[in-house]
Amino acid sequence: MAYRWKNTLQPRDATPQQIFFNRRAILGALAAGAAVSTLPHGAGADTLAPNPWEDITQYNNFYEFGTDKSDPAKYAGALTTSPWPIVIDGLVERPGTFDVQEIVAQMTEEERIYRFRCVEAWSMVVPWMGFELADMLAWAGVLPEARYVAFETLLRPEEMRGQRFRTLDWPYVEGLRLDEAMHPLTLMATGLYGKPMPKQNGAPLRLVVPWKYGFKSIKSIVRITLTKDEPPSSWALANPREYGFYSNVNPNVDHPRWSQATERRIGQGLFARRTPTLMFNGYEEDVAGLYAGMDLQKHF
Numbered sequence: 001m002a003y004r005w006k007n008t009l010q011p012r013d014a015t016p017q018q019i020f021f022n023r024r025a026i027l028g029a030l031a032a033g034a035a036v037s038t039l040p041h042g043a044g045a046d047t048l049a050p051n052p053w054e055d056i057t058q059y060n061n062f063y064e065f066g067t068d069k070s071d072p073a074k075y076a077g078a079l080t081t082s083p084w085p086i087v088i089d090g091l092v093e094r095p096g097t098f099d100v101q102e103i104v105a106q107m108t109e110e111e112r113i114y115r116f117r118c119v120e121a122w123s124m125v126v127p128w129m130g131f132e133l134a135d136m137l138a139w140a141g142v143l144p145e146a147r148y149v150a151f152e153t154l155l156r157p158e159e160m161r162g163q164r165f166r167t168l169d170w171p172y173v174e175g176l177r178l179d180e181a182m183h184p185l186t187l188m189a190t191g192l193y194g195k196p197m198p199k200q201n202g203a204p205l206r207l208v209v210p211w212k213y214g215f216k217s218i219k220s221i222v223r224i225t226l227t228k229d230e231p232p233s234s235w236a237l238a239n240p241r242e243y244g245f246y247s248n249v250n251p252n253v254d255h256p257r258w259s260q261a262t263e264r265r266i267g268q269g270l271f272a273r274r275t276p277t278l279m280f281n282g283y284e285e286d287v288a289g290l291y292a293g294m295d296l297q298k299h300f
């Protein structure tokens with residue numbers, strides 16, 4: 001069997017889901033130095049009252065629904081996610097429009113990995129569910145000339161009210177180099193914590209690239225295009241000085257407006273120190289080879 005998954009994280013390492021869904025509130029409280037007594041001790045979330053599903057997903061970035069962190073939870077309910085046709089085109093053997101379910105149905109049982117894969121990101125361990133992007137690309141048949149993969153989010157201002165404002169150049173787009181896209185850590189996520197993906201988190205299908213910053217994780221994908229040239233990325237388009245194409249987690253390269261050298265793991269106790277952020281978010285052994293010989297100050 002080909003090399004597939006090397007991550008040693010287990011479901012028991014996962015950040016408790018109440019903490020995950022309230023992370024921005026918790027981070028905000030930590031930053032303000034307030035309300036620390038409501039935070040859990042150790043990895044258990046017992047001291048946090050369990051939140052109902054309806055109100056635990058209140059802090060998201062999903063500009064299609066507005067720029068406020070609470071907008072996606074308020075407005076993503078309007079999104080119709082079924083049926084969900086996805087276009088696969090560009091340099092592939094089998095271009096066309098397919099439903100997510102159709103693609104998954106064509107995969108072998110081994111490829112259709114609807115089980116937990118714990119991925120460390122956002123200073124947390126999140127149990128995403130989904131399948132490898134590589135399996136989806138193999139299913140479409142990547143042509144030898146292809147070097148990049150471009151992704152596009154749905155454009156539907158009737159349901160995505162944030163798209164009525166030009167906060168970003170819609171539709172939201174992202175891209176990976178083909179070797180990054182084919183890496184077994186690169187996931188097409190369909191759910192988390194054993195539940196289908198909430199709409200505000202990018203239902204029905206969103207990207208997860210564990211060694212990159214969160215904004216590379218494009219949500220609610222409707223088009224995947226194999227290209228020869230480097231595709232655009234919404235944040236790099238909006239602000240090329242601050243956001244690059246690669247966006248690899250790299251403590252040695254500061255964002256122009258803040259340091260990226262340290263982080264604080266959520267859920268490991270109140271007085272946990274900030275720890276140094278690891279190169280490639282801790283996946284250096286797995287992915288450093290993809291960037292051998294590249295100047296990562298330049299290609300940030």
Ligand code: MTE
Binds near residue numbers: 059063064201217219
């Ligand atoms: N995808 C789309 N389509 N639109 C967005 O605004 N925001 C990005 C990314 N994917 C975004 C998106 C940013 S800035 C982040 S930090 C993550 O989604 C947040 O994902 P989460 O809400 O699941 O934590």
